[in-house]
Amino acid sequence: MTDGELKVWQIAKHFQGIVAVDSVSFCAKAGHVTGLIGPNGSGKTTTMNMITGLYPIDAGRIMLDDENLTGVEPHRIAALGVARTFQNIRLLADQTVLANVMLGTHRSHRKGLPSVFARLPGVAAEERAAQARCRTLLEELRIDRLADSAAGDLSYGDRRRVEIARALASQPRLLLLDEPAAGMNHAEKGRLGDLILQIRQSGITVLLIEHDIDLVSKVCDHIVVLNFGREIAEGTPAEIRQSPAVIEAYLGREDA
Amino acid sequence: MSVFLQQVVNGISLGSTYAVFAMGCTLIFGVLNIVNMAQGAFFMGGAYFGLEAARLGLPAPLALLVALVGGGVLGVLAELVIFRTLRVRGGHRWMGLVASLALARMMVGIAQEIFGTQVQRYPASTLLDTAWDIDGVRIQLLQIVILVVSIVLMALLALTLQRSSTGRAIRTVAYSEDVARIVGVPVGRTILTTFFLAGGLAGAAGMLLGNLFNVVSPFMGEQMLVKGLTVIILGGLGNVPGAVAGGFLLGLVEVFSVAYVSSSFRDAIGFGLIFLILLVKPTGLFSRFEERRA
Numbered sequence: 008m009t010d011g012e013l014k015v016w017q018i019a020k021h022f023q024g025i026v027a028v029d030s031v032s033f034c035a036k037a038g039h040v041t042g043l044i045g046p047n048g049s050g051k052t053t054t055m056n057m058i059t060g061l062y063p064i065d066a067g068r069i070m071l072d073d074e075n076l077t078g079v080e081p082h083r084i085a086a087l088g089v090a091r092t093f094q095n096i097r098l099l100a101d102q103t104v105l106a107n108v109m110l111g112t113h114r115s116h117r118k119g120l121p122s123v124f125a126r127l128p129g130v131a132a133e134e135r136a137a138q139a140r141c142r143t144l145l146e147e148l149r150i151d152r153l154a155d156s157a158a159g160d161l162s163y164g165d166r167r168r169v170e171i172a173r174a175l176a177s178q179p180r181l182l183l184l185d186e187p188a189a190g191m192n193h194a195e196k197g198r199l200g201d202l203i204l205q206i207r208q209s210g211i212t213v214l215l216i217e218h219d220i221d222l223v224s225k226v227c228d229h230i231v232v233l234n235f236g237r238e239i240a241e242g243t244p245a246e247i248r249q250s251p252a253v254i255e256a257y258l259g260r261e262d263a
Numbered sequence: 264m265s266v267f268l269q270q271v272v273n274g275i276s277l278g279s280t281y282a283v284f285a286m287g288c289t290l291i292f293g294v295l296n297i298v299n300m301a302q303g304a305f306f307m308g309g310a311y312f313g314l315e316a317a318r319l320g321l322p323a324p325l326a327l328l329v330a331l332v333g334g335g336v337l338g339v340l341a342e343l344v345i346f347r348t349l350r351v352r353g354g355h356r357w358m359g360l361v362a363s364l365a366l367a368r369m370m371v372g373i374a375q376e377i378f379g380t381q382v383q384r385y386p387a388s389t390l391l392d393t394a395w396d397i398d399g400v401r402i403q404l405l406q407i408v409i410l411v412v413s414i415v416l417m418a419l420l421a422l423t424l425q426r427s428s429t430g431r432a433i434r435t436v437a438y439s440e441d442v443a444r445i446v447g448v449p450v451g452r453t454i455l456t457t458f459f460l461a462g463g464l465a466g467a468a469g470m471l472l473g474n475l476f477n478v479v480s481p482f483m484g485e486q487m488l489v490k491g492l493t494v495i496i497l498g499g500l501g502n503v504p505g506a507v508a509g510g511f512l513l514g515l516v517e518v519f520s521v522a523y524v525s526s527s528f529r530d531a532i533g534f535g536l537i538f539l540i541l542l543v544k545p546t547g548l549f550s551r552f553e554e555r556r557a
Contacts, residue, residue, distance in 0.1 A: 059445055085447035097442045110435055113428060113446045134426070177446060 010037035010072050011088065011180030011212035013058070018067030020053050020236075027053040029236040030067070035181070035229075037072075040203060040213040042223045042244075045233035046256060051216045052094060054233070055183050058214075059091050060084040071181060088180035092170040092187060094216075100159030104150065104169050105141055107158050111176030112137045141176055148172050148202065164195035171202065181212045188219045200225045224248070232256065265399035270522045271515070276406035278514020279413035280472040284487060285494035285506035286420055287464030290457050292492070293501025294437045298356055301341050301363040302465055303488030304370040309334035309466025310473035310483060311378060317385055327412065327470055334466015338458035341366060346458075347451070367484065374481035383479045391477065409471050416467060417507055420460065424503065433457050437501070493537050498549050505549035512548075513537070 013035040020028040028050040035041035043051050056062040058069055060081035069076040076084050090111070098107050145151040150168050153161060158169055167187055174182055184203070188196045196219060203226045207213060217223050223230065224244040232240040232247060234256040240247060247253055284306055291299045312333030316326035345362045348354075385391060393404035424430035432453040435443040440450050472487070473479040494513050498505025513533060520532035540548065 061441060061444060080449070081444035082447045082449040085445055091445050093441070097439050099438050110431065110442070110446050113431060113435070113448055131426075173446070 011210075012037040012072055013041075013181055013212060013214065014070045015054070015058070016068040016070075018054070018057055018069060019065045020050075020057055020062055021065055026236050028057070028233075031233065031236070031238050032067075033231040033238065033241065035212055035214045037212050038207065038210055039228040040207050040215060040226050042227035042230040043214060043216045043233065044218070044220075044223060044230060044247075045239075048235075049233040049256075050236040051233055052185055053236075055091065055185055055214070055216060058084075058183060059089055085177065088178070089183065090174035090177045090179035090181070091183035092167070092174055092185055094185040094189065096163075096166050096170055098158040098166060098169055098173075101157055103155050104145065104158055104161070104172075105138065105154045107169055108141045108144065108172045108176050109137060111173040112141065113177070141172070144172050144175055147205075148175075163190050164192075164198070167191070167195075167199070168202070171206075175206070175211075179211060181214065182206060183214045183216075185216045186218065187215070188217055188222050196222055220248075266522060268398075268400045270518050272400060272402055272406060274515035274518035275511065276409050276475060276514075277472075277518055278511035279410050280468050280475060280510075281490060281494055281514050282507040282510025283413050283416050283464055283471065284468035284491050285498065285510045286417065286503055287461035287468070288491040289495040289498070289501055289503055289506040290433075290461040290464075293495055293499075294433060295454060295457055296437070297346055298360040299341065299346070299363045299461075300360055300488065301337075301367040301370065302461065302491060303484030303486075304367040305334045305337045305341075305462045305465035305484070306469040306472075306487050306491075307374060307481060307484035308337050308370060309469030310479045311374060311469075312466060313470030313473065314383060314385060314479050317388075323388070323390055323408075327467060330470035331463040331467040334469065335459040335463035337370075337466070338460075338462020339455055341462070342455055342458040347454075367488075371481050371484070378479075378481065380481060384477050385474055385479075391474070405474060409475055412467075412471060416464065420464070420503065423460070429453070429456055493534065497537055497540060497547055499547035502547070502549050505547060508549060509547075 015034070016032050017030045018028060018032075019026070019030055031050065031054060033041070043054065045051055053062065057064045058076065060076065060079055060083075064077060067077070071087055071089065074087055076087070076089070079087075099110075142151060142154060145154050148168050148171065150165055150172065153165060153169075158166065161169065171184070171187065187203075188199055191199060200222050203213060203215065207226070215223070215227065227244055230242060230244055230247045231238060232250070232253050239252045239256055240250045242250070288302055291297050291302060309330040313326045313330035316329035317323070321329065341363060345366060346359055349359050349362065390405055390408060395402050424433065432443065432448040433456070435446065435448050436450055436453045443450050443453070468487075469483070473483070490513060494509035495506050497512065498507070498509030516536055517529050517533045521529050524532060
């Protein structure tokens with residue numbers, strides 16, 4: 008049950024008559040990095056929003072291992088072990104890095120309102136344990152020196168790392184990364200690639216939306232290509248690079 | 264000197280009830296960013312809940328609990344019936360403003376129908392009748408109890424917001440509902456909890472102020488809403504310590520202007536001072552949250 012295999016069957020999403028995703032099916036294998044690529048507006052982020060439950064899905068079915076995610080509320084999907092980052096970074100700018108990462112531990116906190124007043128020491132101990140876990144996580148991501156800085160003061164690349172740390176803090180089975188390399192320089196992209204491989208090593212399934220073809224080729228085991236809300240190709244990075252349909256989608260038809 | 268000290272005592276006990284009410288307002292207006300004009304009606308409702316409980320012979324702490332839970336339930340109902348419905352249907356926030364204004368007027372009407380327009384008073388008790396004279400300064404037991412109860416409520420709210428997962432959830436929802444969802448926060452339930460807390464604080468404040476002046480009337484919520492709004496703007500929107508400080512400040516200013524100028528100038532001076540402060544510091548005295556929201 009802890010594998011983290013994602014299966015998506017013929018999911019679809021329309022926005023007031025405009026088809027954003029039209030019958031997409033793929034599988035993100037447990038412990039692998041699966042790339043979701045395609046030109047702008049091809050439905051990648053919409054797909055991710057459906058997997059995390061932020062958008063209700065119009066048709067199809069989504070499963071994580073043997074659990075159904077279709078039509079499940081986002082916070083329950085998160086509780087099942089799905090974490091993500093956003094294309095436009097969403098951190099609490101005036102809060103510390105540690106406080107931001109601590110948000111990710113929300114679902115593992117069992118201390119609701121009544122128990123806070125019932126037994127305070129237990130809460131404090133739990134809070135300390137969660138903090139210790141988050142600090143370890145920051146060390147693994149090599150941003151522990153920034154733990155007490157305000158998230159808004161960080162460089163772009165570091166803010167991305169903090170968002171990834173927040174996602175990992177929830178101890179997910181499946182991690183969704185929405186264009187994590189956007190706006191990064193070459194060196195930062197290199198470090199991000201290493202980080203994604205490090206996450207893969209720890210056994211977490213990764214679904215990656217990315218435009219940077221070098222990064223995708225470096226980290227992905229398998230790639231799914233979308234165009235106009237449809238799946239146009241699927242395969243290993245080498246296969247995808249030679250696929251005529253993909254070349255056409257990105258570069259246009261030669262005779263066009 | 265004793266006149267001065269007397270006003271300090273009176274101002275602090277009055278200000279503590281303002282602070283309790285304003286904490287609820289800042290949760291709704293500042294943290295959730297929802298315009299709820301019925302917050303004053305919850306205050307009035309709480310005063311009546313507490314009054315009826317006291318008349319049934321419940322001891323004061325239990326009557327306060329009735330006021331608090333009653334106010335909280337009113338808050339929850341307002342969220343379920345008005346605000347959630349409007350959100351789901353994509354209503355503009357002005358619609359929530361008008362709908363909650365309508366709810367407030369309805370509640371005033373219902374209170375008039377049930378309890379009459381006459382001012383009502385709490386039954387006589389040792390709490391209301393005990394007072395001491397210290398060097399010409401009269402201190403009522405009630406004033407001390409109100410201050411203590413207010414401080415306890417403030418501490419409980421601070422603890423809830425800072426230390427519990429509920430508080431973390433509220434702060435996350437305040438920042439971004441999407442972020443809250445993906446870290447596993449049930450957004451709808453968190454908003455509901457916040458309405459309960461805010462309504463409960465309003466209800467408790469209603470009973471406290473109703474006791475302090477020993478006056479309960481269907482119309483007591485309206486001017487309180489204006490005061491609550493003023494205090495949270497003064498303290499910085501969404502800033503709970505700011506709301507507390509602003510509440511005490513408004514209480515003191517009001518009491519002093521009555522004692523040293525004239526009771527008819529109370530609101531003119533109180534609100535005039537606030538106007539001045541805002542001209543000098545438009546983000547409020549203790550703004551911090553304001554920048555984050557922007």
